[in-house]
Every structure is written in C-alpha cells, then in structure tokens.
Amino acid sequence: MADFTTEKERQRQRFTTIVLTDVVPRGDSLPLFLPTETPDNQRSSLTRAAEFLTVCATSTICIIDNQGPSRPGYPGAEAWIRVLKDLRVEREHISLVPFDGQLLTTLTEAFSMVELAQKRSWKGLIVLAPEFHLVRCVLSIITAIIKLGADLQVFAQVGTRLPLYEADVEHSQTRRFKDRSDIPGLELESIEKYMTTGTPVPLVSYAEALAYLRQRDTR
Numbered sequence: 771m772a773d774f775t776t777e778k779e780r781q782r783q784r785f786t787t788i789v790l791t792d793v794v795p796r797g798d799s800l801p802l803f804l805p806t807e808t809p810d811n812q813r814s815s816l817t818r819a820a821e822f823l824t825v826c827a828t829s830t831i832c833i834i835d836n837q838g839p840s841r842p843g844y845p846g847a848e849a850w851i852r853v854l855k856d857l858r859v860e861r862e863h864i865s866l867v868p869f870d871g872q873l874l875t876t877l878t879e880a881f882s883m884v885e886l887a888q889k890r891s892w893k894g895l896i897v898l899a900p901e902f903h904l905v906r907c908v909l910s911i912i913t914a915i916i917k918l919g920a921d922l923q924v925f926a927q928v929g930t931r932l933p934l935y936e937a938d939v940e941h942s943q944t945r946r947f948k949d950r951s952d953i954p955g956l957e958l959e960s961i962e963k964y965m966t967t968g969t970p971v972p973l974v975s976y977a978e979a980l981a982y983l984r985q986r987d988t989r
Contacts, residue, residue, distance in 0.1 A: 774891035781976035814929035820857035880910035
C-alpha cells in the first residue's frame with residue numbers, strides 16, 4: 771500500500787493531478803503528439819485528436835513512424851493514418867516522427883518527438899494519451915526536454931475515455947490484462963522502475979517534473 775505521508779508520494783499525487791487536469795493556453799494551436807498505443811487503446815488518442823483538429827485546437831497531429839526492429843504492440847504509422855482518415859483527418863495534418871532505434875518505448879519515442887520539435891523550432895507541444903498512460907508519457911517528454919536542453923513547453927490532455935472493465939485488453943509491450951482497471955498499477959510500477967533504470971536515461975523525478983511545470987507556468 772502506498773505511503774501517502776512521504777514527500778515523494780505527495781509529489782506523485784500532485785504531478786498526477788496537474789497532468790490529468792492540465793489546460794492548454796487559449797488561442798494557441800499547438801502541435802499534438804500521440805504516443806504509441808496498442809490497437810485496444812488507440813481509439814482513445816485517435817478519436818480525441820480528430821476532435822482537436824475539428825475545433826482548430828491543433829493543425830498538426832504527430833505520430834511515430836517506427837522503422838526500427840522493435841514491435842511493442844503499436845500497429846504503425848500507416849495503420850494510424852488509415853484510422854485518422856476514417857475520422858476525416860487529412861494526410862496534410864499528420865506529421866511523422868522518425869524513429870529507428872532498437873527499442874520503441876514511451877521514453878525513447880519521447881526523445882524522437884522532442885528532437886523533431888527542436889528541428890522545427892516549435893515552442894509548445896500537447897501530449898495526448900489515455901488517462902492511464904498520460905502520466906508516464908508526460909514524464910517521458912519532460913525528461914527528454916530537460917536532457918536535450920529543449921526550449922519547449924509541454925501541455926497534457928486526456929484522450930477519449932475507454933471502458934474500464936472491457937475484458938482482455940493489450941497494453942504496453944503486448945502485455946494482456948483482464949481489463950483496464952489493472953493497467954494503472956502497472957503504469958505506477960513502470961514509472962518507479964524507469965526512474966532508476968530507464969533507457970536511454972532514467973525518468974526525471976516527480977520533484978524535477980513539478981519544477982519544470984512551475985517554470986512553464988511562471989516564465
């Protein structure tokens with residue numbers, strides 16, 4: 771059972787609350803990044819991304835173009851382009867994020883996204899993912915921003931809600947779960963693990979991530 775009296779646990783709760791309730795600045799049409807998801811969970815991100823485009827909250831949807839050997843459950847850019855087309859998203863609004871590394875993970879793809887943002891001189895980015903994956907996604911992007919020294923403000927948005935008790939779902943490195951209610955526990959364990967042994971670098975701590983968000987909102 772989590773010890774809610776420790777400083778680290780308080781920081782985790784605070785960071786999680788900020789991420790799940792984050793607000794995108796008004797008037798800004800920022801690029802939207804969709805971290806990779808399995809087919810069972812992808813509709814959360816893709817449906818919400820199409821809605822963002824419809825209301826002009828973004829003009830660019832960024833998805834990973836995995837050219838490396840790793841196959842962690844993500845069906846690939848072409849499959850997502852087809853789904854987005856069915857959602858009336860034109861190809862001109864989709865930007866491919868090149869990835870040719872050996873292992874595709876939430877953290878390694880975050881580095882690829884931030885590197886592309888640097889090349890295009892983007893100053894802001896929205897990360898959109900299912901609520902059970904979003905905290906690790908944002909931690910990963912903040913890690914990449916800090917390690918690469920990028921001048922980039924990142925904002926978080928929750929994808930379309932998926933049924934919590936839908937049976938037999940696949941998530942993260944093709945692991946299968948009884949239903950989605952089991953996924954948050956795995957995500958919390960993964961974050962703790964990758965803060966120590968993450969590749970290419972460990973995830974930043976909750977304290978470092980909170981300091982980044984404070985600077986984002988007060989600069």
